[in-house]
Amino acid sequence: MRDDVAASADGASLKGFEECLRQNEMEFAMDELEDLGLSCHPVAEFWRHLMFAAESMELTDRASEYKQRMQRT
Numbered sequence: 001m002r003d004d005v006a007a008s009a010d011g012a013s014l015k016g017f018e019e020c021l022r023q024n025e026m027e028f029a030m031d032e033l034e035d036l037g038l039s040c041h042p043v044a045e046f047w048r049h050l051m052f053a054a055e056s057m058e059l060t061d062r063a064s065e066y067k068q069r070m071q072r073t
Helices: 014-022 026-040 044-056 060-072
Strands: none
Touching: 014 026, 026 044, 026 060, 044 060
């Protein structure tokens, strides 16, 4: 995704993602990316990266959701 992508309908943005990272709020950062992904229909690779991130944070339900999204893309 590019920096100039508009915010999602939920108000998520790359700037919000970066701010979450600066605050070390990894799950909130993932929320920002997920909301952006839901609004711009990214390639499967996007969901694969979120799936791996969720797995590393032991968020198994979210990892499963991202895997399903990846397979539907």
